Amino acid sequence: MKTSRRTFLRTAAVSALAVSAPGAWRSHAAAPKSVTKAELDRIVDAPVLETGFLPQPVTVASVELLRAGKNFVIRTRSTDGVEVITVPNPARMAEAFPIFLKNIVPVFVQKDARTLEALIWDAYRHGSNYKLQGIALWAGIAAIEMALLELLGQTARRPVADFFGGAKRRDIAVYYASGNRGNTPEEEIAYLQKLVAGSGVRAVKFRLGGRMSRNADSRPGRTEALIPLVRRTFGDDFTLYADSNSSYDVPNAIRIGRLMEEQRFGFYEEPCPFDWHWETKQVADALTIPVAGGEQEFSMRNWQWMIEQRGVDIVQPDLHYGGGYIRATKVARMAAAAGMTIVPHMSGGGLGYLDVVQFASFTPNIGPFMEFKGSTDLPITCPTSSLKCEQGKVRCPSGPGFGVTVDPAFVKSAKPVTLG
Numbered sequence: 001m002k003t004s005r006r007t008f009l010r011t012a013a014v015s016a017l018a019v020s021a022p023g024a025w026r027s028h029a030a031a032p033k034s035v036t037k038a039e040l041d042r043i044v045d046a047p048v049l050e051t052g053f054l055p056q057p058v059t060v061a062s063v064e065l066l067r068a069g070k071n072f073v074i075r076t077r078s079t080d081g082v083e084v085i086t087v088p089n090p091a092r093m094a095e096a097f098p099i100f101l102k103n104i105v106p107v108f109v110q111k112d113a114r115t116l117e118a119l120i121w122d123a124y125r126h127g128s129n130y131k132l133q134g135i136a137l138w139a140g141i142a143a144i145e146m147a148l149l150e151l152l153g154q155t156a157r158r159p160v161a162d163f164f165g166g167a168k169r170r171d172i173a174v175y176y177a178s179g180n181r182g183n184t185p186e187e188e189i190a191y192l193q194k195l196v197a198g199s200g201v202r203a204v205k206f207r208l209g210g211r212m213s214r215n216a217d218s219r220p221g222r223t224e225a226l227i228p229l230v231r232r233t234f235g236d237d238f239t240l241y242a243d244s245n246s247s248y249d250v251p252n253a254i255r256i257g258r259l260m261e262e263q264r265f266g267f268y269e270e271p272c273p274f275d276w277h278w279e280t281k282q283v284a285d286a287l288t289i290p291v292a293g294g295e296q297e298f299s300m301r302n303w304q305w306m307i308e309q310r311g312v313d314i315v316q317p318d319l320h321y322g323g324g325y326i327r328a329t330k331v332a333r334m335a336a337a338a339g340m341t342i343v344p345h346m347s348g349g350g351l352g353y354l355d356v357v358q359f360a361s362f363t364p365n366i367g368p369f370m371e372f373k374g375s376t377d378l379p380i381t382c383p384t385s386s387l388k389c390e391q392g393k394v395r396c397p398s399g400p401g402f403g404v405t406v407d408p409a410f411v412k413s414a415k416p417v418t419l420g
C-alpha cells in the first residue's frame with residue numbers, strides 16, 4: 001500500500017526520520033509542518049522591503065510606457081534626475097495597457113518610491129481597481145513595482161536583492177522546460193535531448209495531458225508512454241518534472257500521478273484546472289510526490305488557504321501575473337512557515353527568465369531548480385553575468401537594480417503608448 005501524503009505529514013511531525021521519503025521530498029519539502037491562519041496573517045501584514053539605506057525620499061517624477069514591436073519598456077524618472085528602464089511582461093501589457101496607464105500609474109506618480117508596499121495596496125483600492133483583480137490588474141502592478149524597485153536600486157546603487165534581505169546565492173541551478181504537446185513520445189524525447197545537450201542542466205520539465213482539456217490527451221496514449229520513457233532516457237540521477245496545465249479531474253490526475261510516482265518524479269504541476277483548489281488538494285493528499293501549482297494565482301487569501309490546508313506542496317507564483325516581487329516574497333515566507341519550497345512560474349517574453357533568477361538569489365526557501373528560458377529579443381547587456389546557462393547554472397546579475405542595461409538605441413526607437 002502506498003504511503004499517503006497525510007500519513008507522511010503525520011509521521012513526519014513525530015519524527016522526520018521515521019519515514020523513508022522519496023528523493024523528491026528530500027529536495028523539496030524536508031520538513032512539512034502545520035501553520036495557522038493567524039501566523040499567515042502576520043506574514044502577509046509584515047513589511048517586506050528594506051529601504052533603510054535610502055534616507056531621503058525618492059520621488060517618482062514620471063512613468064512612461066514605450067513600445068517597440070512586440071516589446072514594451074517602462075521609463076521611470078525621479079525628481080532627483082535618476083532615469084531607469086524596465087521591462088514588463090509584453091503579452092499582458094499588450095492586452096491590458098489601458099488599465100496600466102489609467103488605473104495604476106497615477107497612484108505612483110509624485111509619491112515616494114520607498115513607500116512602494118503601501119502604494120501597491122493603494123493601487124489595489126484606487127477607484128474600484130480591486131474589481132479588476134486578476135492578471136490584467138496584477139501584471140500591471142508588477143510592472144510598476146519592478147520600475148520603482150529599479151529606481152530605488154539605481155538611486156541607492158544597490159542590487160534589488162538588498163531590498164529583500166540580501167542575496168543568499170548568485171549561481172542559480174536551472175531546469176529546462178519543453179512547451180510541446182501533440183508530438184509523439186519519441187519526437188518529444190528527441191526534443192528534450194536536444195534541449196539539454198551540452199547545457200550541464202540536470203533537470204527537465206515536459207508537458208502532459210492536453211491543457212485545460214477535461215482529461216483528453218493531446219495525442220492518445222502520449223502521457224502514459226512518455227512518463228516512463230523520459231526516465232529511461234535520462235537515467236535515475238536526472239530530476240524530472242511534468243506539467244499537466246489543468247488537464248485532469250481528480251481520478252485521472254491521481255492515475256497519472258501514480259505513474260509519475262513510480263518513476264520518482266520531482267513534482268507534478270497543475271494536475272487539475274488551476275482554480276480547482278479543493279480538487280488539487282485531494283490529488284496532493286492522495287499522492288506521495290509533491291504537487292506544484294499557483295502560476296495563475298493572484299489572491300493572497302487563496303494562497304493562505306493553499307498553504308494552510310496544504311492544497312499544494314510547492315508554491316509557484318508568477319512574478320508578473322501575481323503582482324510582483326513583494327507579493328511573491330510574502331507567498332514564499334508563508335510557504336517557509338509551512339516547511340514548503342517555492343519554484344516561481346516563469347512567464348515568457350521580456351526579461352521574465354531573469355526575474356526568476358533574481359528572485360531565487362534572495363529567497364531562502366527556493367526550490368532546487370528554477371525554470372529557465374534564456375532567450376530574449378531585447379538587446380541587453382550585463383557586466384556581471386553572461387545571462388546564459390553554464391554548467392547547469394545561471395549567474396544572477398549583481399549590479400545596481402536588476403543589473404542589466406537595455407540598449408539606449410532600442411529605447412530611443414520605442415514609441416510612447418498613450419490612451420489616445
Ligand SMILES: [Mg+2]
Pocket residue numbers: 243245269270295345
Ligand atoms: Mg505550468
